[in-house]
Amino acid sequence: MSEIVSPGTEATRRRLTEKQADTVDRLTAAAVEVLSREGYSGTTVRLVAAAAGVGTATAYTYFSSKEHLIAEVYWRRLVVAPLPDMEGLDQVARVGAVLRQVSMLIADEPALAGAVSNALLGDDPDVKHLRVRIGAEIRGRLSRALGSEETETLSILELLYAGALLHGGMGHISYSEVADLLEACVRRLLG
16 A cells, blocks of 8 residues: 655645555646746646646646645645744744745745735635644744744734735735845834
């Protein structure tokens, strides 16, 4: 029997064997390749499946939509990104470092960054599920950086982050500017 892959990186819809996990890995890698070539509007699950060397029907067994596939790419990048080194930093610097890291996670891939903004706004139930997982991961990182579970401050930071990334995803400001503005907001809020 095939070994089951860790739930931290498993696909949203079901538990995966090693072979299935390899297929999902190929699909998520192909999604980035197709997005960079075709842009968000030109990307389809059919094109991604072809680039990954799998059938379209197979791709749809793992991903309910293009938005689900793109959200999964972001989720996987986030969950494997280690926390920034926060040793010796004060609370403001720790929170700023976390926000900078998650803001810059896909900054070097403009097609993916814009696609993630579109995808995460979708109403696909699998995307909604990933939004919750992504939000919980970011909230956990912020909570560790704050050194507390202070709900109001965490909510403010989450709102700042979501709004800033939306601006970056729409192309109003660069992701580097997003990270700089978030750090300035953290200094104002916590400093």
